[in-house]
Amino acid sequence: MPAAEDVKKCPVCGSTKLIFDPERGEIVCTSCGYVVAQNIIDTGPEWRAFDASQREKRGRVGAPITYTIHDKGLSTMIDWKNKDIHGHELSATTRAQMYRLRKWQRRIRVSDAAERNLAFALSELDRMASQMGLPRNVKEMAAVLYRKAVMEHLIRGRSIEGVTAACLYAACRMAKVPRTLDEIEEVARVDKKEIGRSYRFIARELNLRLPPTSPIDYVNRFADQLGLSERTKSRAIKILQEAIKKGLTSGRGPMGVAAAALYIASVLEGEKRTQREVAEVAHVTEVTVRNRYKELVEKLGIKLNI
DNA sequence: AAGACGAAAGTGGTTGA
DNA sequence: TCAACAACTTTCGTCTT
Numbered sequence: 001m002p003a004a005e006d007v008k009k010c011p012v013c014g015s016t017k018l019i020f021d022p023e024r025g026e027i028v029c030t031s032c033g034y035v036v037a038q039n040i041i042d043t044g045p046e047w048r049a050f051d052a053s054q055r056e057k058r059g060r061v062g063a064p065i066t067y068t069i070h071d072k073g074l075s076t077m078i079d080w081k082n083k084d085i086h087g088h089e090l091s092a093t094t095r096a097q098m099y100r101l102r103k104w105q106r107r108i109r110v111s112d113a114a115e116r117n118l119a120f121a122l123s124e125l126d127r128m129a130s131q132m133g134l135p136r137n138v139k140e141m142a143a144v145l146y147r148k149a150v151m152e153h154l155i156r157g158r159s160i161e162g163v164t165a166a167c168l169y170a171a172c173r174m175a176k177v178p179r180t181l182d183e184i185e186e187v188a189r190v191d192k193k194e195i196g197r198s199y200r201f202i203a204r205e206l207n208l209r210l211p212p213t214s215p216i217d218y219v220n221r222f223a224d225q226l227g228l229s230e231r232t233k234s235r236a237i238k239i240l241q242e243a244i245k246k247g248l249t250s251g252r253g254p255m256g257v258a259a260a261a262l263y264i265a266s267v268l269e270g271e272k273r274t275q276r277e278v279a280e281v282a283h284v285t286e287v288t289v290r291n292r293y294k295e296l297v298e299k300l301g302i303k304l305n306i
Numbered sequence: 307a308a309g310a311c312g313a314a315a316g317t318g319g320t321t322g323a
Numbered sequence: 324t325c326a327a328c329a330a331c332t333t334t335c336g337t338c339t340t
Binding site: 307308309310311312313314315316317318319320321322323 | 324325326327328329330331332333334335336337338339340
Protein backbone atom coordinates (compact mmCIF):
# COMPACT_ATOMS: atom_id res chain seq x y z
CA MET A 1 0.00 0.00 0.00
CA PRO A 2 1.51 3.32 -1.03
CA ALA A 3 2.04 6.22 1.30
CA ALA A 4 -0.93 8.54 1.38
CA GLU A 5 0.79 11.59 -0.03
CA ASP A 6 2.10 9.72 -3.07
CA VAL A 7 -1.34 8.95 -4.35
CA LYS A 8 -2.88 11.43 -6.73
CA LYS A 9 -4.70 9.14 -9.08
CA CYS A 10 -6.78 6.00 -8.76
CA PRO A 11 -4.75 3.08 -10.13
CA VAL A 12 -7.91 1.31 -11.23
CA CYS A 13 -9.94 3.85 -13.15
CA GLY A 14 -7.49 6.73 -13.33
CA SER A 15 -9.84 9.20 -11.69
CA THR A 16 -8.25 11.99 -9.71
CA LYS A 17 -11.28 12.43 -7.50
CA LEU A 18 -10.03 10.86 -4.32
CA ILE A 19 -11.51 11.57 -0.94
CA PHE A 20 -10.16 10.95 2.51
CA ASP A 21 -12.50 8.98 4.73
CA PRO A 22 -11.46 9.82 8.28
CA GLU A 23 -13.98 7.32 9.66
CA ARG A 24 -11.99 4.43 8.32
CA GLY A 25 -8.64 6.07 7.75
CA GLU A 26 -8.71 5.33 4.07
CA ILE A 27 -8.39 7.23 0.81
CA VAL A 28 -11.16 6.16 -1.50
CA CYS A 29 -11.72 6.77 -5.21
CA THR A 30 -15.08 8.51 -5.64
CA SER A 31 -15.80 7.04 -9.04
CA CYS A 32 -15.03 3.36 -8.55
CA GLY A 33 -14.81 2.93 -4.80
CA TYR A 34 -11.31 1.49 -4.78
CA VAL A 35 -9.44 1.96 -1.54
CA VAL A 36 -6.33 3.72 -2.73
CA ALA A 37 -4.55 3.93 0.59
CA GLN A 38 -5.34 2.81 4.06
CA ASN A 39 -3.96 2.87 7.54
CA ILE A 40 -3.30 6.52 7.08
CA ILE A 41 -1.76 8.11 10.07
CA ASP A 42 -3.46 11.33 10.95
CA THR A 43 -0.63 13.68 11.80
CA GLY A 44 -2.68 16.83 12.00
CA PRO A 45 -3.96 18.44 15.16
CA GLU A 46 -7.29 17.18 16.40
CA TRP A 47 -8.63 20.70 16.70
CA ARG A 48 -9.46 23.50 14.31
CA ALA A 49 -8.66 27.15 14.82
CA PHE A 50 -10.69 29.90 13.25
CA ASP A 51 -8.49 32.82 14.22
CA ALA A 52 -5.13 33.59 15.71
CA SER A 53 -6.27 33.74 19.33
CA GLN A 54 -7.88 30.33 19.10
CA ARG A 55 -4.73 28.91 17.59
CA GLU A 56 -2.80 30.47 20.43
CA LYS A 57 -5.09 28.84 22.96
CA ARG A 58 -5.39 25.43 21.38
CA GLY A 59 -1.90 24.93 20.11
CA ARG A 60 0.29 22.75 22.20
CA VAL A 61 3.87 23.23 21.27
CA GLY A 62 6.83 20.99 21.58
CA ALA A 63 7.29 17.44 22.67
CA PRO A 64 4.78 15.91 25.03
CA ILE A 65 5.27 16.82 28.64
CA THR A 66 8.40 15.33 30.07
CA TYR A 67 7.33 13.01 32.81
CA THR A 68 10.83 12.37 33.94
CA ILE A 69 11.07 15.74 35.62
CA HIS A 70 8.83 15.52 38.59
CA ASP A 71 6.89 18.62 39.61
CA LYS A 72 8.94 20.81 37.36
CA GLY A 73 8.54 24.44 38.32
CA LEU A 74 6.26 23.55 41.19
CA SER A 75 8.72 22.14 43.58
CA THR A 76 8.67 24.86 46.21
CA MET A 77 7.54 23.21 49.39
CA ILE A 78 6.10 24.93 52.39
CA ASP A 79 8.25 24.14 55.36
CA TRP A 80 6.58 22.14 58.09
CA LYS A 81 8.26 24.20 60.82
CA ASN A 82 6.21 27.03 62.16
CA LYS A 83 9.14 29.45 62.07
CA ASP A 84 9.75 32.42 59.85
CA ILE A 85 13.06 33.02 58.03
CA HIS A 86 14.53 34.63 61.13
CA GLY A 87 13.73 31.62 63.26
CA HIS A 88 10.97 33.35 65.19
CA GLU A 89 7.76 31.64 66.09
CA LEU A 90 4.86 32.53 63.83
CA SER A 91 1.80 34.26 65.14
CA ALA A 92 -1.32 32.19 65.63
CA THR A 93 -3.02 33.60 62.56
CA THR A 94 0.01 33.06 60.32
CA ARG A 95 0.38 29.57 61.67
CA ALA A 96 -3.21 28.81 60.80
CA GLN A 97 -2.64 30.26 57.35
CA MET A 98 0.42 28.08 56.83
CA TYR A 99 -1.54 25.06 57.89
CA ARG A 100 -4.18 25.79 55.28
CA LEU A 101 -1.54 26.39 52.63
CA ARG A 102 0.10 23.04 53.33
CA LYS A 103 -3.22 21.32 53.15
CA TRP A 104 -3.94 22.82 49.74
CA GLN A 105 -0.51 22.03 48.43
CA ARG A 106 -1.06 18.42 49.39
CA ARG A 107 -4.42 18.35 47.67
CA ILE A 108 -3.13 19.97 44.51
CA ARG A 109 -0.28 17.47 44.31
CA VAL A 110 -2.71 14.58 44.41
CA SER A 111 -4.93 15.89 41.68
CA ASP A 112 -1.79 16.68 39.74
CA ALA A 113 -0.76 13.04 39.83
CA ALA A 114 -4.15 11.98 38.56
CA GLU A 115 -3.87 14.51 35.78
CA ARG A 116 -0.44 13.25 34.93
CA ASN A 117 -1.63 9.67 34.74
CA LEU A 118 -4.49 10.68 32.52
CA ALA A 119 -2.19 12.63 30.25
CA PHE A 120 0.14 9.67 30.06
CA ALA A 121 -2.70 7.29 29.24
CA LEU A 122 -4.06 9.57 26.57
CA SER A 123 -0.70 10.04 24.91
CA GLU A 124 -0.20 6.28 25.01
CA LEU A 125 -3.59 5.83 23.38
CA ASP A 126 -2.62 8.33 20.75
CA ARG A 127 0.65 6.57 20.04
CA MET A 128 -0.94 3.15 19.67
CA ALA A 129 -3.82 4.38 17.54
CA SER A 130 -1.49 6.27 15.24
CA GLN A 131 0.84 3.32 14.93
CA MET A 132 -2.06 1.12 13.93
CA GLY A 133 -3.44 3.74 11.57
CA LEU A 134 -6.75 3.87 13.35
CA PRO A 135 -9.15 6.67 12.51
CA ARG A 136 -9.69 9.45 14.96
CA ASN A 137 -13.17 8.56 16.06
CA VAL A 138 -11.85 5.28 17.41
CA LYS A 139 -9.13 7.09 19.26
CA GLU A 140 -11.65 9.45 20.79
CA MET A 141 -13.96 6.62 21.72
CA ALA A 142 -11.10 4.92 23.46
CA ALA A 143 -10.26 8.12 25.33
CA VAL A 144 -13.85 8.44 26.49
CA LEU A 145 -13.78 4.86 27.73
CA TYR A 146 -10.58 5.49 29.60
CA ARG A 147 -11.95 8.59 31.27
CA LYS A 148 -15.00 6.61 32.34
CA ALA A 149 -12.76 3.93 33.73
CA VAL A 150 -10.89 6.55 35.73
CA MET A 151 -14.11 8.00 37.08
CA GLU A 152 -15.33 4.58 38.16
CA HIS A 153 -12.01 3.97 39.90
CA LEU A 154 -11.27 0.94 37.79
CA ILE A 155 -7.60 1.69 37.29
CA ARG A 156 -6.53 0.85 40.82
CA GLY A 157 -4.48 -2.29 40.81
CA ARG A 158 -4.26 -2.44 37.05
CA SER A 159 -1.59 -1.04 34.83
CA ILE A 160 -2.37 2.11 32.92
CA GLU A 161 -0.89 0.50 29.83
CA GLY A 162 -3.14 -2.51 30.12
CA VAL A 163 -6.28 -0.47 30.54
CA THR A 164 -5.46 1.91 27.69
CA ALA A 165 -4.85 -1.02 25.37
CA ALA A 166 -8.10 -2.59 26.51
CA CYS A 167 -9.98 0.65 25.87
CA LEU A 168 -8.55 0.80 22.39
CA TYR A 169 -9.57 -2.78 21.74
CA ALA A 170 -13.09 -2.07 22.94
CA ALA A 171 -13.31 1.14 20.90
CA CYS A 172 -12.29 -0.72 17.76
CA ARG A 173 -15.07 -3.20 18.30
CA MET A 174 -17.61 -0.50 19.03
CA ALA A 175 -16.66 1.29 15.83
CA LYS A 176 -17.02 -1.94 13.85
CA VAL A 177 -13.42 -1.90 12.77
CA PRO A 178 -12.27 -4.75 14.96
CA ARG A 179 -8.63 -5.45 15.57
CA THR A 180 -7.44 -8.64 17.16
CA LEU A 181 -5.76 -8.78 20.52
CA ASP A 182 -2.60 -9.77 18.66
CA GLU A 183 -2.68 -6.61 16.61
CA ILE A 184 -3.15 -4.49 19.71
CA GLU A 185 -0.44 -6.38 21.50
CA GLU A 186 2.06 -5.46 18.80
CA VAL A 187 1.83 -1.77 19.58
CA ALA A 188 1.08 -2.05 23.28
CA ARG A 189 3.74 -2.46 25.88
CA VAL A 190 1.88 -5.17 27.72
CA ASP A 191 1.04 -8.72 26.76
CA LYS A 192 -2.15 -10.11 25.36
CA LYS A 193 -3.23 -11.71 28.59
CA GLU A 194 -3.13 -8.46 30.47
CA ILE A 195 -5.03 -6.64 27.73
CA GLY A 196 -7.69 -9.33 27.65
CA ARG A 197 -8.04 -9.32 31.41
CA SER A 198 -8.37 -5.57 31.54
CA TYR A 199 -10.79 -5.60 28.67
CA ARG A 200 -13.12 -8.11 30.28
CA PHE A 201 -12.96 -6.17 33.50
CA ILE A 202 -13.81 -2.75 32.07
CA ALA A 203 -16.40 -4.22 29.73
CA ARG A 204 -18.16 -5.68 32.72
CA GLU A 205 -17.79 -2.70 35.01
CA LEU A 206 -18.80 -0.13 32.42
CA ASN A 207 -21.64 -2.33 31.17
CA LEU A 208 -20.35 -2.33 27.64
CA ARG A 209 -22.60 -4.67 25.78
CA LEU A 210 -20.50 -5.46 22.80
CA PRO A 211 -21.96 -8.00 20.43
CA PRO A 212 -19.47 -10.63 19.34
CA THR A 213 -17.59 -9.39 16.31
CA SER A 214 -19.17 -10.31 13.03
CA PRO A 215 -17.02 -11.80 10.29
CA ILE A 216 -18.51 -9.17 7.98
CA ASP A 217 -16.65 -6.46 9.85
CA TYR A 218 -13.38 -7.97 8.67
CA VAL A 219 -14.25 -8.36 5.00
CA ASN A 220 -13.38 -4.85 3.90
CA ARG A 221 -9.98 -4.75 5.48
CA PHE A 222 -8.95 -8.23 4.37
CA ALA A 223 -10.26 -7.72 0.85
CA ASP A 224 -8.32 -4.50 0.50
CA GLN A 225 -5.15 -6.15 1.70
CA LEU A 226 -5.68 -8.87 -0.86
CA GLY A 227 -6.43 -6.36 -3.59
CA LEU A 228 -9.85 -7.80 -4.28
CA SER A 229 -12.58 -5.99 -6.19
CA GLU A 230 -15.81 -4.59 -4.83
CA ARG A 231 -17.71 -7.38 -6.56
CA THR A 232 -15.76 -10.01 -4.70
CA LYS A 233 -16.18 -8.10 -1.48
CA SER A 234 -19.94 -8.01 -1.71
CA ARG A 235 -20.00 -11.62 -2.82
CA ALA A 236 -18.13 -12.56 0.32
CA ILE A 237 -20.54 -10.53 2.40
CA LYS A 238 -23.50 -12.31 0.80
CA ILE A 239 -21.93 -15.65 1.60
CA LEU A 240 -21.40 -14.57 5.18
CA GLN A 241 -24.97 -13.36 5.57
CA GLU A 242 -26.18 -16.74 4.41
CA ALA A 243 -23.79 -18.47 6.75
CA ILE A 244 -24.89 -16.37 9.69
CA LYS A 245 -28.52 -17.14 8.94
CA LYS A 246 -27.79 -20.84 9.02
CA GLY A 247 -25.81 -20.54 12.22
CA LEU A 248 -22.56 -21.64 10.67
CA THR A 249 -20.63 -18.86 12.29
CA SER A 250 -21.48 -19.26 15.94
CA GLY A 251 -18.64 -20.56 17.99
CA ARG A 252 -16.25 -20.13 15.09
CA GLY A 253 -13.50 -17.57 15.04
CA PRO A 254 -14.89 -14.69 13.01
CA MET A 255 -11.61 -14.15 11.23
CA GLY A 256 -11.40 -17.70 10.02
CA VAL A 257 -14.94 -17.51 8.68
CA ALA A 258 -14.28 -14.17 7.01
CA ALA A 259 -11.13 -15.58 5.42
CA ALA A 260 -12.99 -18.62 4.12
CA ALA A 261 -15.78 -16.51 2.64
CA LEU A 262 -13.25 -14.30 0.92
CA TYR A 263 -11.44 -17.31 -0.44
CA ILE A 264 -14.65 -18.71 -1.89
CA ALA A 265 -15.66 -15.33 -3.28
CA SER A 266 -12.26 -14.87 -4.88
CA VAL A 267 -12.55 -18.19 -6.65
CA LEU A 268 -16.13 -17.55 -7.73
CA GLU A 269 -15.33 -14.12 -9.10
CA GLY A 270 -12.29 -15.29 -10.96
CA GLU A 271 -9.67 -13.43 -8.97
CA LYS A 272 -8.46 -16.38 -7.03
CA ARG A 273 -6.16 -15.98 -4.09
CA THR A 274 -4.40 -18.95 -2.54
CA GLN A 275 -5.46 -20.25 0.83
CA ARG A 276 -2.06 -19.23 2.03
CA GLU A 277 -2.54 -15.56 1.05
CA VAL A 278 -5.99 -15.37 2.56
CA ALA A 279 -4.86 -17.07 5.73
CA GLU A 280 -2.01 -14.62 6.07
CA VAL A 281 -4.06 -11.41 6.06
CA ALA A 282 -6.62 -12.96 8.39
CA HIS A 283 -3.96 -14.11 10.85
CA VAL A 284 -5.17 -17.69 10.83
CA THR A 285 -3.65 -20.82 9.36
CA GLU A 286 -4.40 -22.38 6.01
CA VAL A 287 -5.89 -25.32 7.82
CA THR A 288 -8.48 -23.13 9.44
CA VAL A 289 -9.34 -21.47 6.16
CA ARG A 290 -9.66 -24.90 4.68
CA ASN A 291 -11.91 -26.27 7.40
CA ARG A 292 -14.18 -23.22 7.35
CA TYR A 293 -14.45 -23.09 3.60
CA LYS A 294 -15.23 -26.81 3.41
CA GLU A 295 -18.07 -26.24 5.84
CA LEU A 296 -19.40 -23.23 3.99
CA VAL A 297 -19.28 -24.89 0.60
CA GLU A 298 -20.98 -27.98 1.91
CA LYS A 299 -23.69 -26.36 4.03
CA LEU A 300 -24.52 -23.58 1.62
CA GLY A 301 -24.43 -25.77 -1.43
CA ILE A 302 -21.91 -23.65 -3.27
CA LYS A 303 -20.45 -25.16 -6.40
CA LEU A 304 -16.82 -24.39 -6.99
CA ASN A 305 -15.52 -25.17 -10.41
CA ILE A 306 -11.82 -25.20 -9.83
C1' DA B 307 7.47 -26.53 -7.77
C1' DA B 308 3.45 -24.76 -5.73
C1' DG B 309 -0.89 -25.33 -4.01
C1' DA B 310 -4.42 -28.04 -1.87
C1' DC B 311 -5.76 -31.64 1.24
C1' DG B 312 -6.25 -34.10 5.60
C1' DA B 313 -4.54 -36.73 9.69
C1' DA B 314 -2.67 -36.39 14.18
C1' DA B 315 -0.75 -34.30 18.04
C1' DG B 316 -0.25 -29.94 20.63
C1' DT B 317 -1.89 -25.36 22.63
C1' DG B 318 -4.46 -21.87 25.32
C1' DG B 319 -8.76 -20.40 27.01
C1' DT B 320 -13.50 -21.33 28.68
C1' DT B 321 -16.75 -23.97 31.47
C1' DG B 322 -18.78 -26.62 34.96
C1' DA B 323 -18.21 -29.49 39.01
C1' DT C 324 -9.09 -25.34 41.79
C1' DC C 325 -9.04 -28.85 38.36
C1' DA C 326 -10.32 -31.60 34.49
C1' DA C 327 -13.01 -31.81 30.24
C1' DC C 328 -13.72 -29.64 26.03
C1' DA C 329 -13.98 -27.20 21.47
C1' DA C 330 -11.59 -24.32 18.38
C1' DC C 331 -7.48 -23.51 16.42
C1' DT C 332 -2.44 -24.36 15.35
C1' DT C 333 1.58 -26.99 14.03
C1' DT C 334 3.57 -30.37 11.51
C1' DC C 335 4.00 -33.44 8.01
C1' DG C 336 3.06 -36.70 4.29
C1' DT C 337 0.32 -37.22 0.03
C1' DC C 338 -2.07 -35.86 -4.01
C1' DT C 339 -2.98 -32.58 -7.93
C1' DT C 340 -1.99 -29.11 -11.30
